[in-house]
Amino acid sequence: MKFVDEASINVQAGAGGKGCVSFRREKSVPFGGPDGGDGGDGGSIFLIADYNLNTMVDYRYTRQFRAEPGKSGSGANCTGRSGPDMELPVPVGTTVIDDDTAEVIGDLTKPGERLLVAQGGFHGLGNTRFKSSTNRAPRQSTAGSDGESRTLRLELKVLADVGLLGLPNAGKSTLIRSVSAARPKVADYPFTTLVPNLGVVRVAAHRSFVIADIPGLIEGASEGAGLGIRFLKHLTRTRLLLHLVDVLPPDESDPVENVLSIERELARFSTTLSERERWLVLNKTDLLPSEDRAAHCAAIVALLGWQGPVFTVSALAADGTEALCYAIMEHIEAQRAHEQAEPEAAAAERDIQSRMQAEARERIAALADARRRLRSGEAAADDDDGFDDDDDDDDGATVIYAP
Ligand SMILES: Nc1nc2c(ncn2[C@@H]2O[C@H](COP(=O)(O)OP(=O)(O)OP(=O)(O)O)[C@@H](O)[C@H]2O)c(=O)[nH]1
Ligand SMILES: [Mg+2]
Numbered sequence: 001m002k003f004v005d006e007a008s009i010n011v012q013a014g015a016g017g018k019g020c021v022s023f024r025r026e027k028s029v030p031f032g033g034p035d036g037g038d039g040g041d042g043g044s045i046f047l048i049a050d051y052n053l054n055t056m057v058d059y060r061y062t063r064q065f066r067a068e069p070g071k072s073g074s075g076a077n078c079t080g081r082s083g084p085d086m087e088l089p090v091p092v093g094t095t096v097i098d099d100d101t102a103e104v105i106g107d108l109t110k111p112g113e114r115l116l117v118a119q120g121g122f123h124g125l126g127n128t129r130f131k132s133s134t135n136r137a138p139r140q141s142t143a144g145s146d147g148e149s150r151t152l153r154l155e156l157k158v159l160a161d162v163g164l165l166g167l168p169n170a171g172k173s174t175l176i177r178s179v180s181a182a183r184p185k186v187a188d189y190p191f192t193t194l195v196p197n198l199g200v201v202r203v204a205a206h207r208s209f210v211i212a213d214i215p216g217l218i219e220g221a222s223e224g225a226g227l228g229i230r231f232l233k234h235l236t237r238t239r240l241l242l243h244l245v246d247v248l249p250p251d252e253s254d255p256v257e258n259v260l261s262i263e264r265e266l267a268r269f270s271t272t273l274s275e276r277e278r279w280l281v282l283n284k285t286d287l288l289p290s291e292d293r294a295a296h297c298a299a300i301v302a303l304l305g306w307q308g309p310v311f312t313v314s315a316l317a318a319d320g321t322e323a324l325c326y327a328i329m330e331h332i333e334a335q336r337a338h339e340q341a342e343p344e345a346a347a348a349e350r351d352i353q354s355r356m357q358a359e360a361r362e363r364i365a366a367l368a369d370a371r372r373r374l375r376s377g378e379a380a381a382d383d384d385d386g387f388d389d390d391d392d393d394d395d396g397a398t399v400i401y402a403p
Pocket of ligand 2: 172173174184185186192193213215216
């Protein structure tokens with residue numbers, strides 16, 4: 001199953017209906033007085049969390065939503081009909097962001113939860129309302145107010161437990177292919193993976209976790225180099241990061257320097273994310289003669305001064321991957337149990353995640369801003385700004401769930 005986890009939509013609530021100016025006109029009632037009714041309220045727009053949905057793809061096709069306006073009032077003190085409210089179903093786990101202000105309007109976390117995203121206009125008043133002892137035949141009425149209009153960004157939480165981090169060609173997609181049923185493309189050129197992929201890793205019955213393969217990062221990614229950093233936001237929902245590194249890169253670059261450059265990009269992107277638990281996974285060990293393997297890997301770890309857990313694998317030969325997956329599973333289970341037992345731990349985790357997401361949004365917005373400025377200013381004369389001009393589509397994230 002393949003789905004898009006981000007969408008941008010416009011919502012326009014209905015305007016309030018006009019109030020009416022009218023007077024009683026009956027033969028038997030001379031000077032009958034005003035009888036203009038109020039208008040109806042405009043329809044509001046709500047998002048509602050729907051348990052049966054797990055995709056935003058529908059909002060790729062239909063992006064404009066308008067609720068009906070209230071009807072005008074009429075004579076005989078008839079109030080206009082209110083515009084019905086509109087409910088747009090979204091998957092449980094959707095975060096709703098005002099695209100203009102970047103403000104988070106809300107998170108829909110429980111099935112059936114409703115969130116007001118555009119308030120309908122208030123009704124106009126009919127002339128009956130203006131009747132007073134000094135003005136028995138008022139000709140005033142008011143128009144209804146406009147309905148709210150907003151551009152919303154809907155983000156679906158990518159529920160990956162583990163995220164893969166690494167340079168292009170480190171073997172991230174190969175790893176996810178070897179441990180899950182996900183089938184991302186693998187090739188020996190950089191940026192084979194252009195969109196995140198999710199794979200479900202099942203280590204035993206009722207014991208499984210979700211792993212996310214994201215496009216490769218390169219030095220300068222936080223300034224927009226390569227595919228940039230926007231995919232890193234998918235890692236802000238994970239509990240554990242695996243930093244994958246090629247132990248014998250074909251370009252003869254230094255694995256130690258390669259690890260450090262990714263670590264620097266991560267810290268530039270979000271300090272909170274860079275403080276998350278991270279395991280080093282030394283990949284492509286099959287390329288090393290078996291007698292050299294241990295020493296070569298130990299040297300990399302020592303030069304890095306890496307403190308956390310280290311795994312050595314060959315993603316291609318599925319060597320060492322099972323041990324890695326069991327260790328991940330145990331780590332995740334222990335973390336979940338801890339959070340269940342201690343509400344403060346769960347609250348702290350939520351706090352960390354929201355901090356990472358705030359930092360991610362800020363960083364991505366700053367980068368988008370810098371690009372816009374470059375393009376509209378001096379870049380117009382000299383377009384050699386190093387950025388790919390077609391590459392401002394932040395919505396390109398496609399998530400592929402393995403069965
Ligand atoms: N010998 C060997 N080659 C590997 C191993 N893992 C991956 N490769 C090769 O390395 C190349 C890159 O692998 P990918 O899985 O596409 O790398 P990636 O990290 O997903 O790269 P991007 O999607 O470009 O970021 C491919 O030619 C793979 O066959 C391994 O364990 N051993
Ligand atoms: Mg890949």
